[in-house]
Amino acid sequence: MLTTSPLEPADLPMAGAENVVEGGGPGGILSRVFETLDRAGIPYCVLHGYESYPRQIKSDVDCVIDPQTTAAEIHALLHHNSARIGAEIVRCRRYHIVLAGKNADGSRCFLTLDLSVDCAFDDMRFYAGTEVLASRRRHRQFWIPAAHVEFGCYLARTIAKGCLDDARGRRLSTLYWQDAAGCAPQVGRFWAPATAEVIISAAISGDWQPVRRRLSSLQGELRRRVLPRWRLAVNKFSGLATRLMRVWRPDGLNVVLLGPDGAGKSSVIDALSPSLAGAFARSTCRGFAPPLHRLFRRSRHPTDQPHALPARSLLISLLRAGYWFAYATLGYGSLRLALARSTLVLNDRHLIDILVDPKRYRYGGPVWLMWAIWRLSPKPDLIILLDAPPEVLQARKQEVSFEESARQRRAYLSLVRSMRNGHVVDAARPLQHVTRDVSDIILRHLTMRIARNLLSSDAAGESVPQDRPARADLLKSR
Numbered sequence: 001m002l003t004t005s006p007l008e009p010a011d012l013p014m015a016g017a018e019n020v021v022e023g024g025g026p027g028g029i030l031s032r033v034f035e036t037l038d039r040a041g042i043p044y045c046v047l048h049g050y051e052s053y054p055r056q057i058k059s060d061v062d063c064v065i066d067p068q069t070t071a072a073e074i075h076a077l078l079h080h081n082s083a084r085i086g087a088e089i090v091r092c093r094r095y096h097i098v099l100a101g102k103n104a105d106g107s108r109c110f111l112t113l114d115l116s117v118d119c120a121f122d123d124m125r126f127y128a129g130t131e132v133l134a135s136r137r138r139h140r141q142f143w144i145p146a147a148h149v150e151f152g153c154y155l156a157r158t159i160a161k162g163c164l165d166d167a168r169g170r171r172l173s174t175l176y177w178q179d180a181a182g183c184a185p186q187v188g189r190f191w192a193p194a195t196a197e198v199i200i201s202a203a204i205s206g207d208w209q210p211v212r213r214r215l216s217s218l219q220g221e222l223r224r225r226v227l228p229r230w231r232l233a234v235n236k237f238s239g240l241a242t243r244l245m246r247v248w249r250p251d252g253l254n255v256v257l258l259g260p261d262g263a264g265k266s267s268v269i270d271a272l273s274p275s276l277a278g279a280f281a282r283s284t285c286r287g288f289a290p291p292l293h294r295l296f297r298r299s300r301h302p303t304d305q306p307h308a309l310p311a312r313s314l315l316i317s318l319l320r321a322g323y324w325f326a327y328a329t330l331g332y333g334s335l336r337l338a339l340a341r342s343t344l345v346l347n348d349r350h351l352i353d354i355l356v357d358p359k360r361y362r363y364g365g366p367v368w369l370m371w372a373i374w375r376l377s378p379k380p381d382l383i384i385l386l387d388a389p390p391e392v393l394q395a396r397k398q399e400v401s402f403e404e405s406a407r408q409r410r411a412y413l414s415l416v417r418s419m420r421n422g423h424v425v426d427a428a429r430p431l432q433h434v435t436r437d438v439s440d441i442i443l444r445h446l447t448m449r450i451a452r453n454l455l456s457s458d459a460a461g462e463s464v465p466q467d468r469p470a471r472a473d474l475l476k477s478r
Contacts, residue, residue: 253344
């Protein structure tokens, strides 16, 4: 028998929910993702945190998905239905998917789907996905588990994480009172009778303090119950293989921002990191190769007049060129590791700058040598030039002459327009417009990269299993 918890009112349809679904924002995107899965006949189930959906989405959307549906099929389904959903995939790592769309006011928004075939956490599987899906029930526009299954999943994940705050305790008690007869056996599934009695008493009374005091021992008992020892070795090997695959095909992005002094590179970089926080796990800013004076702790000349100092001798310039080449090639390993961790790497100075302005770096060697180093060095994913007329550049900074600003602008334009991954953005406009255009270029590149990966997977037959042609045809047709 289902009863309403005395601690929380029953869920009621939200006023205006239909407008949220039809509009933009993460809520509308999520509703259309659910609709797309239903249309494709793919069973799914939202595990928890759905109480405010679709009006408000506080964090990642955790769902159990049909185990017969591969991650590649989900990617293909969302990609082919991006226009209907109103969002594009900008990052995907198996069942972890990030979608980029727009709010009602036109600003960017992101939705993160954390899909899985089982209810699990940190290599511990608590419920098979088939069991969760078999219990699911309709809630508003989407599916959720039966109360007793949701209680068991939420309780196990909460204990495993070691995070039992007041809000989680209230939610657990609410679920318990919805189906006390069904929830009690779920506790005995993971803990011994004496321990289970403490948890059940907390769920009934709403006082979870006794459970909080025993969280460490509860975690150990849970792990011993659901994670056999032989599984640890398998998990470690699987984790190593996954990390190697991330290095081989990273989902971070290496972006170089170019422009003469006054183009606004630093301001754009400062604004980009928060605006793209939903698309990347982290972001970092890099410059050109660290000056040698830092390595030898020598004093540094002032840089407010970058062209004031003479060029170095030919020998010193050649040595520095060798150092720059070593940094660009050997240092690429650390950059690759950062990209493997879904990092947005923003460069405000790069080897490319020397091709346009060697005087700034006091380079007195042959120009052809720097071009050779550039051709032999690993290339960034994107090169974005912040372009502005010399009048605008000089109004912002006067570190070089007007004629030098004009010359650098012409040189940067000629260079970037010849590059396959080069883009030009009008930087004479207000910062918010420049940042928006740069963000659009980055997100468009991520979307196109996902599309290319899907095409290569189709060509290799990865997303169309030979024993399931009907499902593959259905996904593509939808």
